[in-house]
Amino acid sequence: MRHGRGPPGQGVPARCCAVRPSALRLLIHEPPLATIRSASAADWPLADLLHRACSEANMVLRWGRPGVVRRDFARLLEHGEVWIGLGADGRPLAMVSVGPVSREAGVVDLGLQVADAHQRRGIGTLLTWHAADHAHRLGAHTLAAYTDASNTPMLRLLARLGPAVHTRDGSHLDVRVRLGDAPAGHGSW
Template sequence: MSHTECWLGLGTDNEPVALVCTGPVSREPGVFDLALQVADDHQLRGIGTALARHAAEHAHIRGAHTLSAYTEASNQPMLRLLHRLGPVRQTRHGSHLDVRLHLAASGLAHRPP
């Protein structure tokens, strides 16, 4: 049975400032979902990028070839982060986007699964 795994990003006072989760998308073999939240006052410090990279590498080790994130089309910080990770493909669903990152093309899949 596959499941989602999550990691916390801790601030200097050991208080949680970010959360990232990744796990397989049902009915789409090799596609893992990415969920990411960074506290507003801790954004733009690289925490989200570091956690997203960790989640992408972990997903690849578990057999993923694609990372998927479903976000509001207006969520520019998340879209910029995903574009920094590598080339993405976006599909619009009303006011939301399904953003897909191919792990091999991103360079994040540097370790064999």
């Protein structure tokens, strides 16, 4: 598997420390994820294809509405880092974003979407760990996710990252997870 920055279709070799053994075991049984790479505005067709591979119900859980437009994708890119997980055939399987859109120093917001056919294979967990590791290296101390309280898979994923604090907001939860105790790297988050 490869991940990192690069032109579409290219990545850099995965670092061992970016993949936790439990995620690796999940992917070994059926390794559909071949590449994790940074996204750019030119990747809108891939993002659109990914979202079309998601049910309306899952789009509402992630976005609060049944569909997204190019402007939504542009906002993600503008406000943080976005990565796309691609299969061996180059098709998008998942996308994760992390950025300081909560306006709280050291706190980054997480966004995650996995195509329906590829859920429960560890792809979302792997991408979340990748994004959390990146954010921590840039100085973030807390990962936040605003999700529907009924989104059990996301709540389980966040719990695997570490102890989480949940704050109810109507039918949603603001979930906060501390990003490690080691000093953060150099950066602006």
